[in-house]
Amino acid sequence: MEINIPEVVEEVRALFERYEKALVEKDVAVLDATFWNSPLAIRAALHENGYGFEEIHAHRVRRPPGPGIKLNRRRLVITTFGRDFATVHLEFDMRGRDQPARQSQTWVRFPDQGWKVVLAQVSVTEAAPAW
Numbered sequence: 203m204e205i206n207i208p209e210v211v212e213e214v215r216a217l218f219e220r221y222e223k224a225l226v227e228k229d230v231a232v233l234d235a236t237f238w239n240s241p242l243a244i245r246a247a248l249h250e251n252g253y254g255f256e257e258i259h260a261h262r263v264r265r266p267p268g269p270g271i272k273l274n275r276r277r278l279v280i281t282t283f284g285r286d287f288a289t290v291h292l293e294f295d296m297r298g299r300d301q302p303a304r305q306s307q308t309w310v311r312f313p314d315q316g317w318k319v320v321l322a323q324v325s326v327t328e329a330a331p332a333w
Contacts, residue, residue, distance in 0.1 A: 203284045210282040214309055217317050218280070218290050228267035234259055240319035245324070247324040271324075273297045286311040301326050 217236070224232035234255075237243050241254035245261075248271070252258035276293040290311040296303040308321040 206282055207285065210285050210288070211280050214280050214282060214288045214290065214317065217299075217309070221319075222272075225270050226267075228262075228265065230259075230262045232260045236319055237322075238312075238320045240320075243318075243320055245319075245322045247322075247333075248326065271298075271303065273315050276302060288317075293328070296326060298328065305326065 220232060221236045223229075224236070229317075237245070237255060237258055239255045243252075243255050243258060245252040245258045247261075250261045252261055263275060272294045273293040276295065277291075278293075279291045282288040290305075290307040290309065292303070292305040293302055303324065303326045305324045306322065307319050309317050310320050311317045
């Protein structure tokens with residue numbers, strides 16, 4: 203298996219950036235299109251535990267527009283495994299808190315749907331990582 207094929211990394215990066223922009227703009231159509239439309243999709247965040255696409259969508263609709271919780275990016279790591287599986291990990295400074303936070307996503311390319319997030323999590327850390 204080939205790790206980090208450059209064009210696949212860039213493809214996932216572009217989709218991740220599109221998702222991040224949609225969060226700020228509350229573009230529910232793009233947010234929904236990013237996630238796997240399945241009861242098996244999961245998004246666990248600070249004020250949300252979305253088990254299944256319907257719960258994830260319901261949170262998207264309720265969420266107010268605006269800049270969200272991300273103040274500054276610290277580190278973004280995208281790792282691809284072959285052409286159809288990727289992880290994205292973002293460490294960022296969280297608006298209104300002294301602790302850094304983390305966002306992790308697992309992306310899968312489906313033959314009939316393209317790239318979709320199947321699992322996502324946002325969490326606050328207690329201290330800056332050692333790297």
